Amino acid sequence: MGDGSYVFTLEKRGYVKAGKFTPEAACEHPDAVRQLAREFARAGADVTQTFTYGSTEGKLEGCSFSAEEINEAACDIARGVARESGTLVAGGITQTKAYTYQQVKDKALVQKEILHNAEVLIKNKVDFIILEYFRNLEEMEWALEVLSACGLPLLASLCIGPRGDSAGILPGECAVRMARAGAVAVGANCLFDPFINLSVLAMMKESLVEAGLDVHLMAQPLGFRTPDGGRYGYCDVPEFPYALEPRTVTRWEVRKWAREAYSLGVRYIGGCCGFEPYHIRAIAEELSPERGRLPEGSDKSDHDLSLMRKICDSYTGKKDVETMYGSAKCCPNYWKDMQPSTGRPKSSACSTVPDPEFPASF
Amino acid sequence: MGDGSYVFTLEKRGYVKAGKFTPEAACEHPDAVRQLAREFARAGADVTQTFTYGSTEGKLEGCSFSAEEINEAACDIARGVARESGTLVAGGITQTKAYTYQQVKDKALVQKEILHNAEVLIKNKVDFIILEYFRNLEEMEWALEVLSACGLPLLASLCIGPRGDSAGILPGECAVRMARAGAVAVGANCLFDPFINLSVLAMMKESLVEAGLDVHLMAQPLGFRTPDGGRYGYCDVPEFPYALEPRTVTRWEVRKWAREAYSLGVRYIGGCCGFEPYHIRAIAEELSPERGRLPEGSDKSDHDLSLMRKICDSYTGKKDVETMYGSAKCCPNYWKDMQPSTGRPKSSACSTVPDPEFPASF
């Protein structure tokens, strides 16, 4: 089980700049980052990922720290928390500046950048590497190739939806080619709604099975409901990035999703932007029968609704509080099937995303 | 400017039990509580409130710490953060067990309980006392009376809506009587939507002006949109307490509200359940012209949308990213007027609250 979102969660706490989403907090406010990493561990994460999202030279404009310094600090924090809590350390590498900003993609340059960023991780003895938030299969293949010699397990996760990567290569083919390029686990992270992410994983699984490839599936979707997202998923909705709150997944939506992901065969389950500690805990709680235990943090969680039942019982017959604590609220399905309201009569359920590839008439 | 929500925010972080909402984390996980207090200070809060919500003997069933121990620990944390960051310490006292659970209200018992809880605060030299989350004017008056001798400024805040306290005493009368009972500031906190809270404050102000009373107004509303709440505000909506996410206020809704509150004359502005550090920062940013400064935490905030403007400019003409970064997003009004979507086509904007006193036909 993976952990959750550093960038978005620390933004709400005041340590990451909204809109920029860079990880210099590892240097500037290590206590705040460490606190969050501990919360994820306490919530049941088996992995502590280094807070190195987007940390590559040339993508950190205006930071007073270099990518190397940030990555070093991030490794320190992750290692420390892992030691305390028994988690594994995942070194995170995201898409390169070389691939993103160059018109002509220079394989050597991309691989050099990947290797450079990996060195800090390897030196810090991370347990494995997650290549994530890549939008292009080609770049991912180059990364897998250049890292194949490092001796560490490589997990490969694209930030794609059902329409595939930037070049239009569909999820199934992406999965097969990432597996063939050496990834021990393949999947998708970020940008898309958890349930859209599931449909991507289903496509990946089908192609892997067809190709007779036996790798793990991993899912770290967005923590927001965005059925109306566009090519870039939630980046295309009008609420991005400063008014996404109403789209935040509930703990029970997470449980529903985690159960479906597990049933599909996904075995690395975590979250990306929007997943806070209580969301990660919800995964651990939903899968506690399979994992054989509850996470430490469940001592503060009404995961089985037993507290709710106690409250409801105590209020039965007290007319003025019955509406808040009706017995329906004691059933998991009440929460799993809930379609929660925004409390905003003027807001629509979905937004109009001006995506020219989408049917106009939905 | 006040700070935000400890109970709800720490629940999401895994340190407060959902449904129970008691503050034993001050003893169990002081680092986590301290971290949050620091975040509020960094966000611009002038006050650090002790995390003593609901901490009174007999309301802590199942805790391994006594109310005294918790209150002591909470004072330590608040004092420490205040020292670092220059905030004032507010000692918090909430409604008593004696008043809440007894059929016949025993004034002596209530006052004894209030005094007992206040002693720890006074001993720890808090700068002032906030009496909050009282549902009954009567209990509040008793509390103000018994604390009048303590020498500390008393701020009095009821958790009421426009229909008044439990006994039906309207907000205007509540404000006048709290002022006459010695409160230096009066207002309303929790349970109700920020904009409903404003209407309560407006009623209070009108009566205070009529009565010729000159006390401050304070507002610490709920961080959720709940126009459809009932007598107990958000407690009555079907989403309470495990699916409130879509109702969470955005930073720009907070700014809109803070501006309206300031215009109404409210001078103690903070938040209750649902207000996270970035919400508090939004208050400080909205009122920065009046305060003459931005909070420390604004170094990580795109409060004036200048970063957004820079991004939009850089993307102009790049068709595939124009939908995410259209120039409209650079205007504060885009965000202030936004009616954000839930991303859930099956959810209604408001819930059906079975409140018998409400008109059936809304």
Next chain:
Amino acid sequence: MGDGSYVFTLEKRGYVKAGKFTPEAACEHPDAVRQLAREFARAGADVTQTFTYGSTEGKLEGCSFSAEEINEAACDIARGVARESGTLVAGGITQTKAYTYQQVKDKALVQKEILHNAEVLIKNKVDFIILEYFRNLEEMEWALEVLSACGLPLLASLCIGPRGDSAGILPGECAVRMARAGAVAVGANCLFDPFINLSVLAMMKESLVEAGLDVHLMAQPLGFRTPDGGRYGYCDVPEFPYALEPRTVTRWEVRKWAREAYSLGVRYIGGCCGFEPYHIRAIAEELSPERGRLPEGSDKSDHDLSLMRKICDSYTGKKDVETMYGSAKCCPNYWKDMQPSTGRPKSSACSTVPDPEFPASF
């Protein structure tokens, strides 16, 4: 029991010009008008109103018929249908050109116009006169005064909401003054949602009772749900006038409203714009216990859901059709409590009406 909407219903049928809403169809397509009048009678209306809405010289620009010709034709149609079906004929008079378009209101001119329009009705021996769709109490008082000598019962209905007439005179005072000016029934029609209309009627009733006046109450509200209307009710919503369909009341919402209206003491119950024959039938069906009979048209209505029950029973156990005909659909409350969907995920429940007098923050 009154009848329903001619203007809006005939617009949908192709005989009234959208946006203009004038009644020349009485001359141009008398068969179409007659057919609709028959449908209302068949639906249970006790009254056939002349289709003379807005028919006054100077408001008919571009028509090839004069107001007199139209009014004459409308009387013929109404009289014919009344003869067939036993209804009473109500002559309708709406607000004057003289009052609407003149800056300085000239009482003599207004009264002359009213009298002129009334003459055709009186000559055609209508059973009583309904003065309706007046926005100003003053104009209504002048009309009642000048018609007091005609010997016919006068019913007076303003198109106002809870904020009163154009001059801000509240519904209660309006009712009292209309009663004192000689109206045998007073009330409100058009512009506002049925349930807002009810609140207006409630205000009227209270003042009439206080004043010791014993006149009937009449209600002919809008057939659209517009809680978000402005000063001019539904005219202020963005959907007016070409996209109001999703706001159309259902037959069961009409029944709910009719029941509440009856309970409030309203005894002239009909509908205005948006009320089609099946809506009028729903009133008659809801009030059939009080009226002692069902309307003729109920032979084609599943008013008691007995047909639905039969269908449901026949499908029980047939899994593929159970979702359409589940047993819940056999209960009146299923339909009365239904919150029907638009089927448009991008539409909001309410619109943003830019009414400067409305609170900005709803």
Next chain:
Amino acid sequence: MGDGSYVFTLEKRGYVKAGKFTPEAACEHPDAVRQLAREFARAGADVTQTFTYGSTEGKLEGCSFSAEEINEAACDIARGVARESGTLVAGGITQTKAYTYQQVKDKALVQKEILHNAEVLIKNKVDFIILEYFRNLEEMEWALEVLSACGLPLLASLCIGPRGDSAGILPGECAVRMARAGAVAVGANCLFDPFINLSVLAMMKESLVEAGLDVHLMAQPLGFRTPDGGRYGYCDVPEFPYALEPRTVTRWEVRKWAREAYSLGVRYIGGCCGFEPYHIRAIAEELSPERGRLPEGSDKSDHDLSLMRKICDSYTGKKDVETMYGSAKCCPNYWKDMQPSTGRPKSSACSTVPDPEFPASF
């Protein structure tokens, strides 16, 4: 261009029994049926269809008229209106009792029933026959086969969605096989949202092109928005059949759809349940450039928004009416892009349809 809905429209007028939806009004209230047929002709329909929906022995339980009598009367009415207005008469035949209610489908029985119903039409010299509201390709093929000898053009329309007919045969194959069975036009009618209907037609077109078959496409979709329908389309939504109003298409949604249908190559364009005369007129107005004329009924239609423009201009600067008549309302796109509100804050945009084949997590 086809006409619109008889059953649903006459239900609202009080002549068809809700829930039963049988056409005995042709005998009982011929004037009401004739009036509606005239309205469709006036709205621009080139075709007057006989009101014979569902009229087959054994599906008329409780009627005091036989299918033959009804069909005869329906032909009389259609022929009369066609003579007046120059339309063609389409004889309508819908699915058989023999196929619907028998477990084992008996081809001879089905064909006998079809032939029997066709005889009245043929005797009455209809211009062509529309076989519509068939849920099964097999039954349709049998019908086409048995009618092939009658010498009349046969148009074949299934009431299917993208998932195909009852047996799961996809739209493309259905179209090809209906064309091969002798239909001169093939398409889909009823049950599904206009825009879902379009996707069905697109699938049909693709297969026809592939198969090199040159037949016309015809579309007569539902007049309700039901993206959330199930296997049986709108029959599966909770609002069916007594609370569908909020789903009614607007005239501008119809225009948008008609334009897309025409662009796709559909040449027989009409409407099914929910399409009222003004909807049919909207098709004729949208396609007036192609048709070279406006329908007669456009004399009462603000189809080019010129009246709206005149009104807006006259109100410019009058602040109190500017919200109703802002200049935006003069643009067709204002109306085409409108996402109209229900005016019901507690209603969701879409319903929860318990269709086991649908993904649980939309």
